[in-house]
Structure formats: C-alpha cells, structure tokens
Amino acid sequence: MKVKQISVFLENTTGRLAEVTKTIANAGINLRAISIADTADFGILRIIVDKPDEGMKVLKSTEFTAKLTDVIGIVLDDQPGGLNKVMEIFNRDGVNIEYLYSSLINEKGSVVIIFKVEDIDHGLKIVEKAGLEAIASF
Amino acid sequence: MIYNKQIEAMDITSMQKLQLERLKELVKRVYEKVPFYKQKFDEIGVKPEDIQSLSDISKLPFTTKDEMRGTYPYGLLSTPLDDIVEIHTSSGTTGTPVVAAYTENDRTLWSEVMARCLAMAGADKTDTIQNAYGYGLFTGGLGVHHGGGPVGATVIPISSGNTQKQLQYMQDFKSTILTCTPSYSLFMAEVASESGLDFRNFDLKAGIFGAEPWSDNMRVEIEKKLNLKAYDIYGLTEIIGPGVSCECQEQNGLHINEDFFYPEIIDAETGEVLPEGEKGELVFTTLSREGTPLIRYRTRDITWLFRDKCSCGRTTIKMHRLLGRNDDMLIIKGVNVFPSQIENILMKIENTEPHYQIIIDRESSQLDNVELQVEVEESFFSDETKDLETIRNRIHNEMKQQLGISLNIKLVEPKSIERSMGKAKRVIDKRDLPKAGNK
Numbered sequence: 324m325k326v327k328q329i330s331v332f333l334e335n336t337t338g339r340l341a342e343v344t345k346t347i348a349n350a351g352i353n354l355r356a357i358s359i360a361d362t363a364d365f366g367i368l369r370i371i372v373d374k375p376d377e378g379m380k381v382l383k384s385t386e387f388t389a390k391l392t393d394v395i396g397i398v399l400d401d402q403p404g405g406l407n408k409v410m411e412i413f414n415r416d417g418v419n420i421e422y423l424y425s426s427l428i429n430e431k432g433s434v435v436i437i438f439k440v441e442d443i444d445h446g447l448k449i450v451e452k453a454g455l456e457a458i459a460s461f
Numbered sequence: 462m463i464y465n466k467q468i469e470a471m472d473i474t475s476m477q478k479l480q481l482e483r484l485k486e487l488v489k490r491v492y493e494k495v496p497f498y499k500q501k502f503d504e505i506g507v508k509p510e511d512i513q514s515l516s517d518i519s520k521l522p523f524t525t526k527d528e529m530r531g532t533y534p535y536g537l538l539s540t541p542l543d544d545i546v547e548i549h550t551s552s553g554t555t556g557t558p559v560v561a562a563y564t565e566n567d568r569t570l571w572s573e574v575m576a577r578c579l580a581m582a583g584a585d586k587t588d589t590i591q592n593a594y595g596y597g598l599f600t601g602g603l604g605v606h607h608g609g610g611p612v613g614a615t616v617i618p619i620s621s622g623n624t625q626k627q628l629q630y631m632q633d634f635k636s637t638i639l640t641c642t643p644s645y646s647l648f649m650a651e652v653a654s655e656s657g658l659d660f661r662n663f664d665l666k667a668g669i670f671g672a673e674p675w676s677d678n679m680r681v682e683i684e685k686k687l688n689l690k691a692y693d694i695y696g697l698t699e700i701i702g703p704g705v706s707c708e709c710q711e712q713n714g715l716h717i718n719e720d721f722f723y724p725e726i727i728d729a730e731t732g733e734v735l736p737e738g739e740k741g742e743l744v745f746t747t748l749s750r751e752g753t754p755l756i757r758y759r760t761r762d763i764t765w766l767f768r769d770k771c772s773c774g775r776t777t778i779k780m781h782r783l784l785g786r787n788d789d790m791l792i793i794k795g796v797n798v799f800p801s802q803i804e805n806i807l808m809k810i811e812n813t814e815p816h817y818q819i820i821i822d823r824e825s826s827q828l829d830n831v832e833l834q835v836e837v838e839e840s841f842f843s844d845e846t847k848d849l850e851t852i853r854n855r856i857h858n859e860m861k862q863q864l865g866i867s868l869n870i871k872l873v874e875p876k877s878i879e880r881s882m883g884k885a886k887r888v889i890d891k892r893d894l895p896k897a898g899n900k
Contacts, residue, residue, distance in 0.1 A: 328844065330842075330843075330844035332837045332842055332849075332872075332874060333874070334873055334874050334877065339874075360845075360846045361846075362846055362849075362850065364871055364872060365837075365849070365872050365873075367843075367844060367845070367846055367849070369844060386875055386876050387874070387875075388837045388838070388839055388842045388874065388875050389839075389842075390839060390842055390843075390844065392844045421845055422845070439844065439845075
C-alpha cells in the first residue's frame with residue numbers, strides 16, 4: 324500500500340519550520356514521520372501525518388506551497404541487518420531510491436522506514452513479492 | 462584641444478543654417494527613399510517642402526523604438542543595401558533587435574563625432590586608449606575604435622572582461638585613457654586593489670565612461686580609485702552609437718554633436734517641444750545619416766538642454782547628464798532589460814503567471830549584482846530538491862541566453878514578495894543611479 328506524504332517548500336529563514344509545526348498542531352494533526360532536505364537557499368520538509376488530507380488543507384490555507392506524494396512505508400525488524408535486507412532486494416530488482424527516512428513509529432520490535440522510489444508501483448510489487456510489509460496508513 | 466574647431470566652435474546662426482540645410486535634405490531623402498517615412502508623413506499630411514525653418518521640425522512625426530523594430534531588418538534604409546558597410550544591433554523587449562546600418566559616409570561621420578568626443582576628454586596622438594567596451598554588435602567597442610584613428614591615438618582593442626589582463630596591459634602599454642562602462646571601471650579598481658596594485662603608479666589620465674547610467678557620487682569614487690578624470694559620454698545604437706555627446710574638461714554637461722544630431726526636448730505626455738532649460742524626453746533627428754536615418758527619434762531618456770559660454774571654447778549645445786528614463790527599462794551590466802522580458806521568460810518555463818522580483822545592487826562587488834526572486838508555485842513544486850534545482854538552473858540559463866546577463870536565481874516562498882495595491886513591486890534597485898524626474 325502507498326502512504327501519502329506531505330512536502331512543504333521552506334525558505335532557509337528562522338522560524339519557518341515552527342510555522343509549519345504550529346499549523347498542524349493547532350489542527351490536532353499528529354506527526355508520524357519527518358525529514359528535511361536542505362540546500363543553500365531552501366529546504367523541503369517531508370512529513371507523514373495521521374490525517375494527510377486535513378494536513379494539506381490547513382497548510383495551504385496558511386499559504387505554504389505543499390503537495391502530496393505517494394511513498395512506501397516498509398515495516399522492518401528493529402535489529403542489525405533490518406534495513407540492509409530491503410536494500411539488497413531493491414538493488415537486485417532495480418528499484419531506484421530517490422530518498423528515504425525513518426518514521427517515529429517504533430513498537431513491538433519493528434520500525435517503519437519511508438522510501439521514495441522512482442517507480443512506486445514497481446517498488447511495491449518487489450516489496451510484496453519479498454514478503455515485506457508495506458503499511459497502509461499510520 | 463578642439464578636434465573640429467570650425468564646427469564645434471561655430472556661431473549659433475551658422476550652425477542653425479547648417480542644420481536647416483541638412484534637415485531639408487534629410488526630409489526630402491526619407492520621403493522619397495523610405496516607404497516607412499513616406500507613409501508616416503502622408504498620414505499627417507506633411508510634405509518635405511513644409512520644412513522651411515528649424516522650428517518646422519515640430520510638424521514632423523516622431524519615431525519610436527517599437528516602430529524601428531517593425532522595420533526589421535532593412536526597412537529604414539535610405540540607400541541601396543550595396544552601400545551599407547557595417548551593421549550593429551541593439552536588443553529589445555520583444556526579441557526583435559533594432560538595426561543600425563552604416564554607409565561609408567556614416568562610418569566616417571561616426572569616426573568624426575567619436576574623435577571629437579575623445580578630444581573633449583583630452584585625447585591626442587600621444588595617447589594610448591585602452592578600449593574595454595565590448596566589441597561586436599554592441600556599438601561601444603567599435604565606436605570608440607573608429608574614433609581613435611582620426612585622433613591619431615594608439616587604440617588597444619582589448620574589449621571587455623579578462624580583468625587581470627586589462628590591468629597588465631594598462632601597465633605594459635602605459636595606457637593613458639580608459640574607455641568602458643563606469644561599473645566595469647570600479648570592478649577593475651577592486652581587482653587591482655586585491656592584487657596590491659595602486660593606480661597612482663599607472664599612467665591613466667582620463668576615463669570615458671558610458672553605456673549605462675551613473676551618478677555623480679559614482680564619478681567621485683571612480684576618480685578617486687582610478688586616479689583619473691572621469692568623463693561622461695552618451696550615445697545610442699539607434700542614432701549612431703557612442704559619440705552623440707560627451708563632456709569636456711569642464712565636466713558640466715555633454716556637448717552634443719548637433720551638426721549631425723539635432724536635439725529636442727519634448728513633453729513625454731503631449732509630445733510638445735519644450736524650451737531650452739526645461740526637463741523632458743530627449744529626441745534626436747539624425748541630420749546626415751544615410752544608412753538608417755531617423756526623424757525625431759524618442760530616446761526615452763530624461764534630461765534638459767542648455768547653452769553656456771563653455772571655457773573649452775566649444776559653442777555646441779549641451780545636455781545635462783541623464784536624469785533617468787521615462788519607461789521601465791533597466792540597464793544591468795550595460796545591457797538593456799525590461800521587466801516584461803523577464804516575465805515572458807518565466808511564463809514560458811512555468812506555464813503560469815509568475816510572481817517575481819528583481820533586486821539590483823551595486824554595493825558589494827561594484828559590478829551590478831542581480832538577484833531574481835521567483836515564488837515557488839504549486840505547478841512546479843516538487844518533493845525532490847533536484848527538481849527544484851533543475852528549475853532554478855533552467856531559469857538561470859534561459860535568462861542568460863535571452864537577456865545576455867547572468868542573474869542569481871533565488872526560489873522563495875509564495876507571497877514572500879511584497880504586494881502593494883494588489884500588484885507586486887517588480888524591481889528593487891538599490892544602486893545609486895540618477896532617478897527619473899517628472900515625465
């Protein structure tokens with residue numbers, strides 16, 4: 324299953340990230356995963372929340388440039404070699420990773436890693452074929 | 462030294478007689494040879510024989526830059542193409558250039574007026590002119606070059622750029638006169654100082670600077686940093702290139718070569734001719750041009766005309782240093798840029814109406830530093846940095862290709878560009894430049 328990620332354009336200025344967290348906090352939306360890609364001039368905040376459509380709505384109404392992207396959240400064993408197992412499969416089957424980051428979920432000895440791959444349908448097929456769990460939502 | 466005393470120190474009556482003779486001949490020639498002008502004259506019912514005095518010039522129609530574009534490439538020639546020996550162009554908003562074509566006589570005329578200008582700044586055969594204006598379609602480089610010959614000076618056609626080499630040659634060849642844009646001269650000063658060079662050890666005595674607006678404060682800075690006397694020269698491709706007018710030793714107004722370029726100041730709104738001393742839009746008629754002659758060409762430059770008893774002995778009419786322009790054209794790094802050009806390029810890239818702002822600064826590097834801020838729209842926002850960087854590079858490359866200048870592109874958040882009265886302020890010019898006065 325695909326997971327909806329919200330990405331937000333941020334200028335590298337003080338306080339902008341706080342504006343985002345304030346906006347989603349006020350709307351009672353819970354963060355499940357977070358990462359930032361930064362360049363010299365700007366950053367792209369990527370978040371997974373429990374209510375993505377509502378998250379988008381409140382961010383847009385506060386005039387952030389935001390968009391929804393499909394990503395894959397793979398459940399992994401929280402032990403040595405957990406991530407490596409996925410990487411080996413992706414490598415073998417030619418799944419090209421654009422970026423990845425860890426979620427804030429850590430329960431029952433497993434973690435969820437968020438993957439953005441070039442071809443998400445191909446990636447999901449590989450994940451399912453390998454018997455890995457791709458979560459539907461947080 | 463006055464290069465052509467007979468003309469430049471002529472009494473006013475004789476000058477006006479000469480101007481009238483040439484004007485009559487010009488009007489007759491364009492009416493007969495240039496369909497564009499015949500049509501314009503016929504539309505308002507004016508005939509060449511209606512011009513009986515200089516003031517009758519106000520009966521003639523104006524020519525605008527847009528109209529010139531409409532005649533691209535050869536619609537303004539008043540001579541057979543065989544007689545054209547040189548062509549220059551100047552860029553514009555729509556991408557269609559404006560063409561200046563020169564016959565052998567035009568080129569001689571250009572050399573003559575440019576020689577007069579060089580002489581105004583004190584040049585003679587003992588001088589070595591380091592010509593750091595760009596050579597090519599831009600009239601700056603070749604214009605100065607053409608004038609060096611008649612004066613008998615040594616011209617180093619180094620063109621613009623390669624600043625280390627400029628400084629090396631300046632010392633090796635003992636250049637006495639520097640010709641370039643004023644901002645480039647300050648950039649040279651900056652590089653020289655970084656390299657531990659002191660202009661007091663150089664042989665430069667004069668700099669002839671033009672092709673972009675510059676303030677009196679900038680003149681003080683240039684004179685101090687480069688240890689020379691800085692002269693303002695004015696010209697535009699449409700009329701001839703550099704050589705239309707230049708300052709003499711007095712540095713008080715630019716003597717216009719009025720035997721060839723008849724100046725008027727008009728009210729930009731009504732088109733009415735204003736008396737000497739009143740501020741308005743500068744208009745030129747090219748009294749002797751054969752290739753691309755112009756009747757009452759509207760320069761969009763704002764200044765005023767005056768005659769004084771100049772200590773240099775020249776009697777030609779003067780124009781005050783430019784006070785600004787009455788349109789939104791920017792001159793960045795010597796290149797003419799209209800905000801609408803930037804808008805068009807952005808629209809092509811984004812497929813949407815762009816929100817942008819241009820911030821021009823000359824403080825830090827002495828060269829024009831231009832930042833183009835573009836708001837990130839949903840249409841091209843991506844969750845991947847490389848996509849945004851690709852867009853940024855594309856904007857940069859398109860601007861460079863189409864405007865000919867390198868801009869720093871900065872992607873900014875939506876609505877971060879200040880809107881006033883619902884409309885964004887497109888240009889923030891932090892340079893210390895002459896500002897446009899009234900229209």
